[in-house]
Structures are given as C-alpha cells and as structure tokens.
Amino acid sequence: MLKNLGTARSIFLVAGFALVMGLLGPMPAGADENCREVSLPDGSVKIICQDDGGDEGSGGPGGGGSGGGERTCEFNESEIACSSEFGVWDGRCYARVASPQPPKSTPVWEGNDDGVILECNPPGCVGGPAPCPDRSFYWSPTAPAAPGPSAEELAQRAVAAMNLTMGEIGSTPPASTSDPNAVGTIGLPIWLWIADRAENTVGPITREESDGGLTVAATGTLERTEWTLTSASGATVGAITCDGPNAAGTPYDGRNSAEPSPTCGFGADLNSSPGSLTLTGTAHWVVEWQGGGQSGQITVPPQSNSTQVRIGELQALLRN
Structure with missing residues (x-):
C-alpha cells in the first residue's frame, strides 16, 4: 500500500510541474539547445522549439545542396520542397521579404539600418491559410535568393x-x-x-x-x-x-x-x-x-x- 501511495504522489508531482510550466509559457531559448527566440515586429518574442531534437533543416536560401548536381532540402530528416508559396527554404523555414516592412524603430531590426526583415513560415504553413498563423520575423542582411525552377x-x-x-x-x-x-x-x-x-x-x-x-x-x-x-x-x-x-x-x-x-x-x-x-x-x-x-x-x-x-x-x- 505504501509503495502505491508513493507512486501516486510521484505522478501528482510530475503532473503539477507540467501544469505550472504550461501556465508559465515556453522555456527561454537558452534552456534548450533545440529552441530559438524569434523577435516579432511588435517587439514581442516567440520561442520556437524543435519537435524531435534533430536539426531543423538543411539548405541555405534558394535551396541547399547535397552535391552531385541535385538540390534537396530537409526538415526533421525528411525531404521537403525547396520553395513554396510562402517563400524559399532557408534551413529553418520558408523565408520571404515581409510586406510591409516594419518601422526601423521596432526591436525586430536589432538596431540595424540596412538589410531587410524576412517573414519566416514553418513547413506546416504550406497548404494552409495565408498569412500563416505560425509565422515569425527576423532581420537579414540580404533578401532570400529567388527560388530556382522545380x-x-x-x-x-x-x-x-x-x-x-x-x-x-x-x-x-x-x-x-x-x-x-x-x-x-x-x-x-x-x-x-x-x-x-x-x-x-x-x-x-x-x-x-x-x-x-x-x-x-x-x-x-x-x-x-x-x-x-x-x-x-x-x-x-x-x-x-x-x-x-x-x-x-x-x-x-x-x-x-x-x-x-x-x-x-x-x-x-x-x-x-x-x-x-x-x-x-x-x-x-x-x-x-x-x-x-x-x-x-x-x-x-x-x-x-x-x-x-x-x-x-x-x-x-x-x-x-
């Protein structure tokens, strides 16, 4: 009986901890190497975490390459299209120039006067509504390369x-x-x-x-x-x-x-x-x-x- 009570108490503590964490919101990016902070144009910060702990993707702007004259792009170890209606895969999301560009005074510019703010759309956006509800924004010194032909x-x-x-x-x-x-x-x-x-x-x-x-x-x-x-x-x-x-x-x-x-x-x-x-x-x-x-x-x-x-x-x- 005591053993069963101890087990139940452990389950209660774990559940309580999960509830508290859910109320507090996502962990800071530094708390998990698979998470990253993304600044939004309004000055708020979004935390995006990797589902499986693997690399978020491969391939730079315009599609990465694996050599041999073949262009491939990956996300969570699965091959995905190197471009979509939401932009060009940049290794972590489908990126395109945000329109309109937010004012230079917003935190998303990170104090930069040059470059461009990109709209970052995760793979789950493809085939869904536009604008994607899960999009985020970040500063880049250059615009993404135009997608090549399929x-x-x-x-x-x-x-x-x-x-x-x-x-x-x-x-x-x-x-x-x-x-x-x-x-x-x-x-x-x-x-x-x-x-x-x-x-x-x-x-x-x-x-x-x-x-x-x-x-x-x-x-x-x-x-x-x-x-x-x-x-x-x-x-x-x-x-x-x-x-x-x-x-x-x-x-x-x-x-x-x-x-x-x-x-x-x-x-x-x-x-x-x-x-x-x-x-x-x-x-x-x-x-x-x-x-x-x-x-x-x-x-x-x-x-x-x-x-x-x-x-x-x-x-x-x-x-x-």
Missing part, C-alpha cells in the same frame, strides 16, 4: 528543346505533291512510314536541363503513330495505329507491291476508295524524366502532318 519545370524545358514532331509522311503511293504522276492501285496494301528519320521524328531523344544546381535528364519516345485516310467528302475510309517499335514504320523497299508492310500500313481491305485521298499521320510522344531525386512522365500534345495521295482502279480492256 525538377518538373526543368523537364518541361527539356521537352521544349526536343522539338518533337510528326515527321514527313512516306507512303505507297507517294504523296501527289511530291510526284504528280503517282497513282496507287485500289486493292493493294499501302505502306506507311516516317520518311525524315531523326531524333525528334522517330526517337528516342534525350535532353538535359540544369539550373540552380539541379539537373534533369529527359528521354522522349515515339509511343505510337495514328494514321487516317479520308475521302474528299471528309469520310474516314481507313484508320490504323502503329505503336511501339512499329510506330515509325518501314520504308518501302521496292518488293512485290502486293506484300503488306512488315510493320505499319493499310491492308488491301482498307484500300477500297479510289480518288484523291488525304493521308494524315499523328505522332504521340511520351517523355520520361528524372533528376533531383524525382522522376515523372510528360505526355506531349499530339503532332500531326497530312498529305494527298491518289488511288486509281485498274481497267481491263478487251479487244476483239
């Missing part, structure tokens, strides 16, 4: 540098614009291919973009090519999709014209409409990217190209 923004730059497109159309019969006398025969297979083979027409193509210590590599692949054959009235008389390794098609090599393309083309059954037809090829590209410890995929808007072909009928002449 990994995805660099990937988009790489895509733009690729100049991905639908190449020139190769077909049997050839386009009438390039050979006015070219006429295909109804009922024969039509071969289809991309004639101007290059990185940006058939792939694969790789580009890199770097900015602010961050490098992103992106590779574009021609995922598929969609082909349509339409009549003068706009009716679709043939449609196929060639994908994967067959997306670029196979150039016609002069073999027996009755043989279908080994990779991409209209079969004889789809070549049944004589006349002047519009042949359209639409390229679908996919770009995979990685950098800065991130990766992703970008679907490029379809790229199209069209040409005219003529299909005729063979006439048999009987003579007596």
